[in-house]
Amino acid sequence: MSRLVPPDPWTALRRHTPARIALGRTGASLPTHEVLAFALAHAQARDAVHTAFDAERVAEAIEALGQSVLITRSAAPDRATYLRRPDLGRRLSNPDRDALTAAAKGAVDLVLVVADGLSSTAVHAHAAPLIAALLPLIRAEGWSLGPVVVAHQARVALGDEVGERLGARLVLLLVGERPGLSSPDSLGAYLTFAPRIGLTDAARNCVSNIRAEGLSYDQAAFKLAWLAREALRLGESGVALKDESDTAALPVARDLTDRRSL
C-alpha cells in the first residue's frame, strides 16, 4: 500500500467477491500498486493467448496415461490468422484430413480432442490431468476410445470434423477458454453426439471454468461422464440434454459461446 493513499473503509466487503472493489484512489485515479496489479493480470491473460502451444509436451503427458495421440493442425497457419479467421480454426489442415482418415479404425464410442483455443496456458496445465480423471470413468462404462487428437490453432467446432473422420459416436473436446483477467487458465469441455461438419453450438453441451479456483478435475470428469452417458442413451446432445448431474453448488456456465468465438 502507498503511504499517500488511504484505504477505503469498506475493504471488508472484498471477502464477498473476486471483483476489484475498495481499491482506494488518489484524486480521481487508481493508486500505483493497483495499476501495476492490473497490468500484471492483463499480461498473464495476453500471454495465455499468445504463448506457443507445446503440443508435444501435452501429447507426452497423455501418452504416459496409456493413450495413443495424434498431433494435428487446423487450417489456420498461425495465431494472427487464427484470431481473424474463426472459420479456419474450425477445419483441419489438408494434410491432417488425410492423416485422420487413414488413422480411422472403424467406429468408436468416444474420441477426445485437445484444442489450444484461446489459452494454451489452460491446456498445458489442465488437459492431461483432466483426461487422467476421466479415464477410469470411461473404462468403467466400457466405452471404446479412439486416439486422442491434439490440435494446434483449433476452435470448438474442429471436433466435429475430427470426430466424423474417426467414426466417433461422441466427441469430447477440451479447449483453452477466452482468458479473463482473473482466470487466464480456464479450460472448457464440449461434448457433441454424432459429430459432423456443420453442427452449431446448439448441438453441444459445455462444462466450463475447469481450473484450480473453479471446477476440479474430479468434479468436471464426473459431470462429463454423466453427460456422455446421457447423450449415448438419448442419441443426442445439446439443448435437448439438460445437465442434471448431482455435483452440488457448481458455478453456472453462462452460454456465451457465440461471443467467446471459440
Next chain:
Amino acid sequence: MTYARAVAGTTYAFESLADLMAKASPLRSGDVLAGVAATSAQQNVAARMILADTPLKAFLSQALVPYETDEVTRLILDSHDASAFAPVASLTVGELRDWLLSETATPTALGRLAPGLTPEMAAAVSKLMRNQDLIMAASKCRVTTKFRNTIGLPGTMAVRLQPNHPTDDPAGITASILDGLLYGCGDAVIGINPASDNLSVLGDLSRLMDDLIQRFEIPTQSCVLTHVSSAIALIERGAPVDLVFQSIAGTEAANASFGVSLSLLKEGLDAGRSLKRGTVGNNVMYFETGQGSALSAGAHHGIDQQTLEARAYGVARAFEPLLVNSVVGFIGPEYLYDGKQIIRAGLEDHFCGKLLGAPLGVDVCYTNHAQADQDDMDSLLTLLATAGVTFIMGVPGADDVMLNYQSTSFHDALYVRELLGLKRAPEFEAWLGQLKITGVDGRLAPAAAGHPLLTAGA
C-alpha cells in the same frame, strides 16, 4: 444499380449501393471476414468519393436489405418522416457531412432532423467523416430520456453500475453495488448480467436491487440483463422490474438468432410500462448492440457491419429506450481487430446513434485476445466524453469477473468528470450530496468509515 468512376487513372466499379457502402468503410476485420471489405486503400477512397456524390434519396429507393423479407427494413422505411427529411432531401451524402458540421446544424435542427434520417444515411455519412467530425457532430446532438432521473442533459454523463458476480452471489453483487455508489456511479442504471437464466434467481436479483433503491431512496433504476421473454415472465410473477433489457441487431434474421422480433420487443415495452415504476418518465427499455453481431449470426446479407449496427439503432429508437449501449469491443478481434478499429467503431456508433435520436452509451471495452489495452480504452473514453456520450459502464477496477473482459471503471468515470467537468444525472447528483458521498463541488468526499450505505453490506 452499379457505381463506377475513374480515380487517378484507374476505374473502380461497385456492383450495388451495399457494395459501395462496404468498400467505403474504414478497414475492420469483420468486413474482411465477411468478404465485403475494400481490397486496396485506393479502392476504399474511390468508394468514398462516389458515396459522397450519391443523393441521400437513393437510400429511400434502394433498400440494402430487401423490404419484402426483412421487418427491420420495413420498420425503417415505413416510419421514415418525409417532412423531417425535407431540409436535407436534396443533398448528397457528402453535402450532409458539410451540413452536419456547419453552424446551421444546431442541436435543435439536429433533433428535428433525426426522424427524417434512415440508419443507412447515418452510416453512409459516417464513412466520410474523420474521427474529429464524428466527435463534433455527435456533440451537437441532444437525446434526453427519463425514468427515475434525467439522462442525457448537456454537460452530463451517466454511468451504468455493472456489479456482476461469477455465481450471482447476493453478497458479492451487493458489495460491488456499494463500491460503485460510494464512488459516485449508478445514475444510468444498476444493471446485472446474470450468470444464471433461472427465473427465481433473476427475480431475487431484481428484488435485491429494488430493496437497495427503496431503502436508500436512490433516484436510479435497476435492470437484470436477461432475455426480454424472461423479463416479461418476471413481470407476470410480480417481480419489481424497472428496465426491460434486450440485445438487438440490424436485421430480422440476426434478431431471430437472439430469439426476438419487433412484436416481442413491443410486448416487452408494454409489459415494462404496465408497471408504471418510473417517477419522472417512462422510457423503460435498455438495449445492447455491437458491430459484428449480424455476421456472427450468419445474417448480414452482404452488408458491412457498421451499417448493420446503425440499423440496430433504427430498431432501438422505435421503442423509446432509456439507454442504448454499444458494447463495442466485446465481440472480439475477428470483428474489430485492435485498439484503432475499436476506437473508430466506438466513435461511429455513438455518432450514428445520436444522429438517429437514440440515447447512445458505449461500453468502452476489449477482450484479452484483441490487440488492445488500457491505453486504448483511455483514448476512446476521453474521445467519447468530449463527444457527449450519454453513459459509460462502471465495473469495479474495469475487470468484469463474470463476463471475462475489461470495461471502464468507477475511477475512469471520476477521471473524465474531473477532466471535462461532466456532471451526473441531476437527481442522482443531488442524492450523492445528501448522503455526503460527494461534497459541494461534486467531487467525492473523503471516504468516511461507518457510512450509512455500508450497513447494507454487513
